[in-house]
Amino acid sequence: MNTWVIARTTFGDSLRRRVLLIFLLLAFVMLTLALLLNYFTAREQSTIFKSTQLVIILIFGALISITTAVYLVPNEIDRRTIYSVLAKPVQRWEFLLGKFLGGALTVGFMIGLMSLALMLVLSILALKPPSGAADVQQLQEASAGVNVKDWLTRSSAEIMLVIRAVLVIYFQLVVVTAIATTLSLYLAPTVNFGVTAIIWILGQFQDALSGVIEDRTPLGFAVRGVSYVVPHFHDFNIMGSIIHPAQIAKDFDHWGYALGVCSYGLFWSLGVLMIGVLVFDRKEV
Amino acid sequence: MGVAIKAEGLTKRFYQRGEVVAVDQLDLEVMEGEIFGFLGPNGAGKTTTIKMLLGLIFPDAGRAEVLGFPAGAQEMRRVVSYLPENPYFYDYLTGGELLDFYGRLFGLPSAERKKRVDQLLDLVGLRNDKAKQLKQYSKGMMQRVGIAQALINDPKMLIFDEPTSGLDPVAHIEIRNLIESLRDQGKTVFLSSHQLSDVELVCDRICILNFGKMVKAGSVGELTSQGRTEITAKGLSSDTREKLAKLAGSVVEREGAVVVTVTDEASLNTAVDMIRAASGVLISAIPLRRSLEEVFVETIGLAGPGRRIGTMNTLTQDRTA
Ligand SMILES: Nc1ncnc2c1ncn2[C@@H]1O[C@H](COP(=O)(O)OP(=O)(O)O)[C@@H](O)[C@H]1O
Numbered sequence: 375m376n377t378w379v380i381a382r383t384t385f386g387d388s389l390r391r392r393v394l395l396i397f398l399l400l401a402f403v404m405l406t407l408a409l410l411l412n413y414f415t416a417r418e419q420s421t422i423f424k425s426t427q428l429v430i431i432l433i434f435g436a437l438i439s440i441t442t443a444v445y446l447v448p449n450e451i452d453r454r455t456i457y458s459v460l461a462k463p464v465q466r467w468e469f470l471l472g473k474f475l476g477g478a479l480t481v482g483f484m485i486g487l488m489s490l491a492l493m494l495v496l497s498i499l500a501l502k503p504p505s506g507a508a509d510v511q512q513l514q515e516a517s518a519g520v521n522v523k524d525w526l527t528r529s530s531a532e533i534m535l536v537i538r539a540v541l542v543i544y545f546q547l548v549v550v551t552a553i554a555t556t557l558s559l560y561l562a563p564t565v566n567f568g569v570t571a572i573i574w575i576l577g578q579f580q581d582a583l584s585g586v587i588e589d590r591t592p593l594g595f596a597v598r599g600v601s602y603v604v605p606h607f608h609d610f611n612i613m614g615s616i617i618h619p620a621q622i623a624k625d626f627d628h629w630g631y632a633l634g635v636c637s638y639g640l641f642w643s644l645g646v647l648m649i650g651v652l653v654f655d656r657k658e659v
Numbered sequence: 660m661g662v663a664i665k666a667e668g669l670t671k672r673f674y675q676r677g678e679v680v681a682v683d684q685l686d687l688e689v690m691e692g693e694i695f696g697f698l699g700p701n702g703a704g705k706t707t708t709i710k711m712l713l714g715l716i717f718p719d720a721g722r723a724e725v726l727g728f729p730a731g732a733q734e735m736r737r738v739v740s741y742l743p744e745n746p747y748f749y750d751y752l753t754g755g756e757l758l759d760f761y762g763r764l765f766g767l768p769s770a771e772r773k774k775r776v777d778q779l780l781d782l783v784g785l786r787n788d789k790a791k792q793l794k795q796y797s798k799g800m801m802q803r804v805g806i807a808q809a810l811i812n813d814p815k816m817l818i819f820d821e822p823t824s825g826l827d828p829v830a831h832i833e834i835r836n837l838i839e840s841l842r843d844q845g846k847t848v849f850l851s852s853h854q855l856s857d858v859e860l861v862c863d864r865i866c867i868l869n870f871g872k873m874v875k876a877g878s879v880g881e882l883t884s885q886g887r888t889e890i891t892a893k894g895l896s897s898d899t900r901e902k903l904a905k906l907a908g909s910v911v912e913r914e915g916a917v918v919v920t921v922t923d924e925a926s927l928n929t930a931v932d933m934i935r936a937a938s939g940v941l942i943s944a945i946p947l948r949r950s951l952e953e954v955f956v957e958t959i960g961l962a963g964p965g966r967r968i969g970t971m972n973t974l975t976q977d978r979t980a
């Protein structure tokens with residue numbers, strides 16, 4: 375209960391942060407640019423367009439979640455707002471979880487806005503039949519006499535795809551938020567920003583890192599060690615299945631996979647937060 | 660009357676450019692229903708002690724109980740409230756929202772919360788600023804909203820850390836009155852301050868802290884009394900005056916009367932007997948008091964020659980700020 379009260383207040387605070395709004399704005403600019411580029415160049419590559427958009431959402435989402443999370447607890451301590459809260463009958467785990475949840479809500483809200491924009495664009499693009507309609511002229515004709523039922527089917531498929539992809543991105547960012555929140559109990563925000571960003575990037579290439587399996591040098595071992603420790607964000611990368619739908623088995627359970635990856639992220643986050651709670655329980659404020 | 664705070668051997672060290680013993684083997688006993696003044700110069704260890712009582716930081720040695728609960732226990736925080744030094748709250752909230760937030764943390768139901776928030780804003784004179792963001796509050800308003808948040812749970816005990824620092828004299832008086840009215844409602848108030856005039860007027864008992872050690876404790880009356888009494892009398896023969904001078908060391912003539920100062924009760928009695936035996940007129944016998952400020956300066960000054968320099972340091976720079 376207290377967790378939720380704190381999460382809500384934290385969410386309200388984060389939304390007022392100017393940096394986040396700037397990131398959001400930048401993300402929209404990038405999304406629009408990608409849209410325009412796509413529109414004027416490759417017509418048949420809407421899959422590439424989609425994955426570019428998702429990568430933009432992922433990168434800005436990561437920026438937003440790290441920037442939010444590294445300040446969640448340190449700001450409370452610096453501004454001394456934490457004293458009056460922890461002097462109330464609030465458990466320390468409730469506080470930490472509340473801050474984290476507030477951060478996760480913020481990230482969810484931000485990438486929610488971005489994906490809404492993406493869904494809107496995709497459903498507009500779905501006005502155009504998937505193949506054949508080659509130029510603008512035809513597109514306009516097509517949209518004039520558009521078959522509403524066809525359009526609905528196509529656009530809802532696109533929307534479901536975006537939801538699935540963004541859900542997976544979101545849970546990846548939840549892990550990032552949890553890591554940054556826990557590290558913020560030890561590290562100053564700027565240092566924490568770098569460290570979490572590196573963990574996130576390493577996580578992207580986790581499979582490549584673990585791939586140096588033959589390498590028996592100390593460096594090889596070290597790299598493999600890192601690959602075990604960092605979250606397996608590579609598994610979150612379902613863009614491949616969007617770009618190359620043909621290479622995926624027909625009976626591949628997309629939603630099952632997505633939800634599996636999400637629960638992997640959830641467990642990772644809970645584990646990291648548990649460490650955070652243990653540390654925070656004895657932290658002097 | 661029960662014990663509200665009991666601390667034994669409470670000790671806290673900080674390591675920052677060397678070791679600082681912020682609180683050093685502190686024993687403390689505060690009774691229920693009293694206003695207890697916790698005094699000391701900046702850096703004496705007042706805030707550190709309070710933070711240990713609330714479980715915000717943890718002692719290196721010793722133990723403390725508040726209202727029968729271990730310091731910092733969740734049950735304790737239900738019935739105790741805290742006004743931090745130079746309080747700062749979520750400044751993007753309005754005064755009303757802030758109090759509502761704290762009310763939620765106590766699990767107050769919505770209707771009760773609404774009522775209490777309005778009551779408290781009335782009490783601290785912020786009714787018209789309910790919808791204003793804390794960003795726009797002045798220092799005095801921030802302190803008031805801080806007091807309001809401390810009352811949201813109708814606590815049994817209040818811990819105020821420097822509640823009047825930086826406020827104007829009128830606000831001092833208001834806060835003093837409020838603290839007294841809290842005591843009248845049967846609440847215990849633990850008041851940390853270096854503002855002696857406030858403390859002198861409201862506190863039942865005080866303790867003076869310096870370098871983390873308690874250097875003096877007692878009721879305000881005990882601490883300020885000197886055990887000396889000034890006797891004024893008239894119509895005495897020079898013979899009697901001489902006797903009095905012998906007893907008290909010296910006599911002074913003031914506006915046609917004789918004034919002698921005795922230092923203990925026995926000589927007080929003897930002097931009065933002498934005056935009456937000589938058929939003199941006893942005008943007054945007044946116990947002399949020092950101000951709390953004098954006691955304070957004297958006590959802090961007596962902390963030892965080597966530490967005096969330290970006192971000056973901590974007076975000029977509050978290292979926690
Ligand atoms: N977090 C901290 N880290 C290092 N030193 C501290 C910390 N908090 C307090 N101190 C030191 O402990 C001493 C007591 O400080 P404090 O309790 O704030 O005094 P007061 O409240 O009486 O002014 C001071 O010397 C201060 O510098």
Ligand SMILES: [Mg+2]
Nearest residue numbers: 705706707744
């Ligand atoms: Mg202090």
